[in-house]
Amino acid sequence: MKIEIWRADPWDIDKLSEVADRIFRPMLNPGTGMRREFPLLFTQENSSNLFYIPGERKQPISMVATKPWKVRIFESTIPIIAVGSVLTLPEYRNKGLATGLLKKVIRVFRKTVPVMIISGTLNLYRRLGATDFGPLCEITLKEKEIWKGKVYPGVYADEIHELYSNEDVRYERTLSETMELIDALKAPYYRQSPLKGEVFLAGERGELEAYAILIPYYSRHSLNLKIIEWAGKRDSVLEIMKYVINYYDADSVTLKAQPFDPIVNIAYDKGFDVKKVNNQGLILVLNPQLLVRQMKLYMVNRLKVEKARAYRKDINSWIVKLNDRIEEFEDLKSVTEFFFTEKGLKIPFPDTEGLNYI
Ligand SMILES: CC(C)(COP(=O)(O)OP(=O)(O)OC[C@H]1O[C@@H](n2cnc3c(N)ncnc32)[C@H](O)[C@@H]1OP(=O)(O)O)[C@@H](O)C(=O)NCCC(=O)NCCS
Numbered sequence: 001m002k003i004e005i006w007r008a009d010p011w012d013i014d015k016l017s018e019v020a021d022r023i024f025r026p027m028l029n030p031g032t033g034m035r036r037e038f039p040l041l042f043t044q045e046n047s048s049n050l051f052y053i054p055g056e057r058k059q060p061i062s063m064v065a066t067k068p069w070k071v072r073i074f075e076s077t078i079p080i081i082a083v084g085s086v087l088t089l090p091e092y093r094n095k096g097l098a099t100g101l102l103k104k105v106i107r108v109f110r111k112t113v114p115v116m117i118i119s120g121t122l123n124l125y126r127r128l129g130a131t132d133f134g135p136l137c138e139i140t141l142k143e144k145e146i147w148k149g150k151v152y153p154g155v156y157a158d159e160i161h162e163l164y165s166n167e168d169v170r171y172e173r174t175l176s177e178t179m180e181l182i183d184a185l186k187a188p189y190y191r192q193s194p195l196k197g198e199v200f201l202a203g204e205r206g207e208l209e210a211y212a213i214l215i216p217y218y219s220r221h222s223l224n225l226k227i228i229e230w231a232g233k234r235d236s237v238l239e240i241m242k243y244v245i246n247y248y249d250a251d252s253v254t255l256k257a258q259p260f261d262p263i264v265n266i267a268y269d270k271g272f273d274v275k276k277v278n279n280q281g282l283i284l285v286l287n288p289q290l291l292v293r294q295m296k297l298y299m300v301n302r303l304k305v306e307k308a309r310a311y312r313k314d315i316n317s318w319i320v321k322l323n324d325r326i327e328e329f330e331d332l333k334s335v336t337e338f339f340f341t342e343k344g345l346k347i348p349f350p351d352t353e354g355l356n357y358i
Pocket residue numbers: 023062085086087088089092093094095096097098099100119120121122123124127
């Protein structure tokens with residue numbers, strides 16, 4: 001069956017954010033949740049990146065929302081497309097609508113965008129070649145000790161933005177995007193938690209050392225704190241963890257870091273729990289040639305690969321050449337695993353559960 005797929009117009013935003021609320025935030029009035037929670041996704045500027053299938057009276061019966069970002073990985077910057085809010089109304093499910101939309105998204109972006117990330121780990125996504133990636137290290141603190149220091153809730157957006165921009169692995173974003181994303185923490189049921197997100201700072205105004213953005217959430221009758229973004233001096237970030245567990249009288253506080261980040265060893269030495277976890281969601285390389293071209297500086301500086309090339313050998317195989325090493329892959333899933341997992345080059349990728357999460 002041929003399905004009709006539309007890219008949204010600016011005036012479609014209301015109906016798309018309403019349908020997204022009906023599926024993902026059913027406890028809220030339609031139109032009041034997802035749009036406030038994802039302020040850079042459901043906007044008029046981003047409307048052409050929202051794909052949907054119209055039903056009766058042109059109302060959406062299935063949709064996939066995407067948002068282009070640039071990701072900075074040390075010296076290289078690559079465009080990516082982030083995918084989320086994948087939904088089909090219950091009465092239209094299991095007919096291939098979401099699959100059709102995702103295939104369209106892949107076709108549209110593969111010419112210009114080398115990498116797609118998808119929120120969630122459904123089989124539906126894996127069948128299209130998307131795969132787990134990472135690892136990241138999850139650092140957890142459970143013990144409370146009486147702690148006094150210069151940590152306090154607050155938002156100095158300019159300094160937060162500057163600290164974030166100095167991180168090696170991150171999303172590229174502007175100060176005003178940072179401000180909008182921080183403001184979205186106050187959306188009702190942000191990331192499904194009834195408790196409000198909060199920003200904590202270490203250091204003085206004008207000399208901010210570090211910040212951490214956290215979401216408190218209940219699980220099995222305990223209160224836990226998830227730090228979804230942090231930056232700055234590593235010691236100070238860990239001090240924030242010690243502070244907030246007391247501030248909330250919480251049972252645990254966690255954050256995620258790149259495995260090679262100095263914060264991992266510092267935390268381990270200080271007795272925090274450290275374990276490896278996958279990044280949130282799945283990743284798919286859409287265009288290996290572009291990826292290799294755009295990762296050139298990273299390859300040269302970090303991997304000592306002077307000559308890198310990727311090309312399609314035939315319909316079912318891809319070749320990646322790195323210096324004298326030649327790898328052949330039978331599909332984009334194995335190309336993706338080679339670039340972004342421990343099976344291959346382990347190219348780092350920012351935490352996809354962070355503030356920029358779709
Ligand atoms: C997840 C969701 C978007 C899937 O939408 P959908 O339109 O039913 O998706 P598809 O029909 O393309 O695929 C769903 C299943 O139907 C099967 N299917 C696809 N085409 C089919 C067809 N023509 N006939 C029968 N089955 C078909 C697929 O194999 C798939 O099976 P799998 O899940 O075991 O891989 C939908 O169930 C939904 O809205 N769920 C609630 C929101 C949600 O959880 N979103 C995902 C957030 S990560």
